[in-house]
Amino acid sequence: MLKVYVAGKISADTPAEMFANIRRGIALTVDIIRLGHAPYPTFTNFLWSLHEEIPNETFYSMDLTWLASADVMVVVPDGHDQSFGVHELEVPLCEELGIPVCMGIEDFKDWLHKYELLHEKKA
8 A cells, every 4th residue: 555645736716616626636535545545635634724724834844744755646637737835845845755746547547557567576
């Protein structure tokens, strides 16, 4: 079971757009669960703010701590190019730590197939 960090655009101009982004992230997270892996879905962070307002910087710090221990990061393709977190924080950390980055579930499945073949040969 791999640790899969799930990232993508969350912020939006309207609540409806924000929840559409969150729904896409949750759908990707469920796909990863169905494949038998352990996702860390950044899309659920907003839930903590229902209890008390938490600054974005706190979420970024929490997320990057988790990302540093991930086996792979999977990004929701829709809107990822507009995400500060993805482009300014998460992808650079992945590059620094050698964590693979996949764009969407099909890219993840392709990477996973190669990963499994590589680790099967080593076993």
